[in-house]
Amino acid sequence: MNVALRLGSIALLLAVWFAASNVTGARLLPSPQTVGFAIIEEARSGALAFNLGVTLARVAVSFAIAMALGTVIGLAMGRELIFDRLADPWLVVLLNLPALVIIVLAYVWAGLTETAAIAAVALNKLPITTVMVREGARSLDRTLDEMAAVFRMSSWARLRHVVLPQLAPYLAAAARSGLSLVWKIVLIVELLGRPNGVGFQIGVAFQLFDVTRILAYALAFVAVMLAIETFLVQPLERHISRWRPRAA
Amino acid sequence: MLNDLSLSLAGGEVAALVGPSGCGKTTLLRIIVGLDHDYEGGVRLPAHGRLGIVFQEPRLLPWRTVEQNVRLAAPDASDESLDALFATLGLSEHRRHYPGELSLGLARRVALARAFAVEPELLILDEPFVSLDAALSSRLRAELVELVGRRPVTTLLVTHDVEEAIGLADRIFLLSGSPARVLAEVSIQSPRSGHTAEELIAIRKEIAGKMSLAPL
Numbered sequence: 001m002n003v004a005l006r007l008g009s010i011a012l013l014l015a016v017w018f019a020a021s022n023v024t025g026a027r028l029l030p031s032p033q034t035v036g037f038a039i040i041e042e043a044r045s046g047a048l049a050f051n052l053g054v055t056l057a058r059v060a061v062s063f064a065i066a067m068a069l070g071t072v073i074g075l076a077m078g079r080e081l082i083f084d085r086l087a088d089p090w091l092v093v094l095l096n097l098p099a100l101v102i103i104v105l106a107y108v109w110a111g112l113t114e115t116a117a118i119a120a121v122a123l124n125k126l127p128i129t130t131v132m133v134r135e136g137a138r139s140l141d142r143t144l145d146e147m148a149a150v151f152r153m154s155s156w157a158r159l160r161h162v163v164l165p166q167l168a169p170y171l172a173a174a175a176r177s178g179l180s181l182v183w184k185i186v187l188i189v190e191l192l193g194r195p196n197g198v199g200f201q202i203g204v205a206f207q208l209f210d211v212t213r214i215l216a217y218a219l220a221f222v223a224v225m226l227a228i229e230t231f232l233v234q235p236l237e238r239h240i241s242r243w244r245p246r247a248a
Numbered sequence: 249m250l251n252d253l254s255l256s257l258a259g260g261e262v263a264a265l266v267g268p269s270g271c272g273k274t275t276l277l278r279i280i281v282g283l284d285h286d287y288e289g290g291v292r293l294p295a296h297g298r299l300g301i302v303f304q305e306p307r308l309l310p311w312r313t314v315e316q317n318v319r320l321a322a323p324d325a326s327d328e329s330l331d332a333l334f335a336t337l338g339l340s341e342h343r344r345h346y347p348g349e350l351s352l353g354l355a356r357r358v359a360l361a362r363a364f365a366v367e368p369e370l371l372i373l374d375e376p377f378v379s380l381d382a383a384l385s386s387r388l389r390a391e392l393v394e395l396v397g398r399r400p401v402t403t404l405l406v407t408h409d410v411e412e413a414i415g416l417a418d419r420i421f422l423l424s425g426s427p428a429r430v431l432a433e434v435s436i437q438s439p440r441s442g443h444t445a446e447e448l449i450a451i452r453k454e455i456a457g458k459m460s461l462a463p464l
Contacts, residue, residue, distance in 0.1 A: 147307040150281045150299050151321040151366065161320055165311040243311040243346045 030212045038216040047201075048220055055186055055197040056224065062121035063182045067175060069122070070129025075167070077130065078137020095127040099185055103192060112193040121185045128181070129174045136170030168240045176233065183225060250276060250287070251427035257370075259294070260400035262439065264413035267423030273406040274304075276428070277374050280404070293370060294402070300368030302376045306355035308347040314358050315343040322365035333361050336398075337391055353384045360388070364395055371403040377412065389415060393440045414451055416440060422459055432458035 014032050021031040030038075042048035077084040077091075103120040110116035140163065148158045164171075190199025198221045205213035250272045257263050265273050278284035280291055281299055293299075308317050318330065334340045337357045347355055356376060363371055376392075377385035393416065396403065407413055413420045420434040434455055443451070 143303070143305065143307050144309065146283050147301075147303065149283065150301045150372075151362075152299070153320065157320060161309060161312060165309070243348065 028211065030215065034212055035215045035219065038212045039220055042216060042220075048217075051196060051198050051201050051217070052220060052224060055183075055190065055199065055221065058118060058121065058186045058190070058197065059179075059183045062118045062125065062186065063175075063179060065118070065122040066125035066129055066178060066182070067171075070126050070174065070178075071133050071167075071171065073126075074130040074133025075137045075163075078134040078140070084134070091127055091130055094123065095131070099124045099188065103185070103189055107193045114194070117186075117189045117194055120189055121182055124185050125178045125182050129178055132170050132174040132177075133167065136167040140166050172237055172240060179225075179228075179233070183221075187221075250279075251429050253429050254289075255421060255430065257402050257404065259402055261418040262396060262403040262405060262416055264405045264407060264417035264420045265423055266407060266410055266413045266420055267428060268425050269408055271423050271426045272428040273423060274374055277301075277372055277404070277406055280370075281372060296369060298366055298368045299370055299372065300363030300366045300401075301372040302356070302359045302363050302374065304375050304378060306347070306352070306359040308355060308358055308362075310347045313344050313346055314339060314350070317347070317358060318362045318365045321362045322367070325365045325367070329367075330365060333365055333395075336394055337361050353380055353388070356380065356388065357391075360392065360395075364401075367399070368401060371401045373403065373405045375407055376405075377407075377409075385412075392416065397440070410452070410455065414443070414448065420455070422455065432461070434458060 017029075017032050021029040026034065039048065073087065077087055102123050106116040106120035106123070110119070144162050144166075145158075148162050153162070186197070187199035187202065190197035191203040194200055198217050201217045202214050205211075205217070253276065255263070255265075265276070267273050275284060279287050280293075281301060282291075308314075309320070312320065315330075315334075318333075319325065322330075331340075334343060337360060339354070339357055339361060342350065342354060342358075347358070350358065360376065363373075373392075377388055380388065389412065405413065405416060410420075414436065416439070417436055418439045420436065422431045422434070423429070424431050432455075434451065436451065437447075
């Protein structure tokens, strides 16, 4: 039933798109089949795979950096009050700095390089990850900490068995919101200063007013992100939560 | 909270701390195991100082199975000793369950198993049978007696239930209300081997007597 509803909804979307493109004309809104053929053409030439690959690589690296750093800093801030007081103002500034400003400054100061691009994306995601992990760290169950202390569990065992499982929902939330944030910013970063990737292609298509190309790359990219969500993120989330008592 | 308190336990003896609620028994336990550092004085623990503790709440890791919970606290425990421990406490069919699937009684048993699996030099029990129904708590007490009988371990049991103390301890320390201090000590003859009605009456009289004689 669920699957039927979802498919029905997608079919409705395609139908609306088709109707709309007839109304506005192919120049403004190409029909679904035009875009479909364009995707196939790009795939055949290898350009789609290359650009998608490059963009995904940037997403993966900056995501990993932001998650790793954000987790470490968030954990430290959540557990050590002094560190929290020191780092909080920096965090607030970074949180409120517009993504565009960070990206532009990164390119200005580090040049139009890959490093600048990745760093800019990571810096954009870092504060929100830190905030979420800090919340998790603040809500850690002290009674379990005490139990682990009396039984003289090693620091590593404590991290792995007591702390991280409690952080898991916060990490999952940070990963979820982070992933969708990261790939949007990666596209901007590519648009502004990289010679390849989905963002770059969309920029070129924009300058050429090639709406078909814009939609082709956009849809292909969304499809890939959806696949990641469905086949990677959700099963992972279910696995992490398997100990929770099921609602009766 | 505590005032001029001193206790010493002989190896392998079960000592019960009995006192009214809120007098500071839990605080004392926390100081002994090192969770509370805000005191003047000293705590001397046996050589390697392996501690086993059963808190008032089971404090199990909800995301690990019963077996994993016990093994995490006692990584050096042998399979045979764990098998025997689980068997004694009726946990053998529950080894793969998560704490969320257990009743309170079972969860308390897991906490007990965990404390014993460590083979501690000092076992601390903080009101381990509170809020259990009478049948269950008497069963658990019998299991505790069996475990202690099998391998004597210096035990400090905190309880507000005098009868429980009489049934389990070698020595009972009577604590006053807050700020707590030791009012009196009562030694139990033939501990944990069941007392006749007269013996119980005699013990209770001794306790009552010592409580009333204690300087206020």
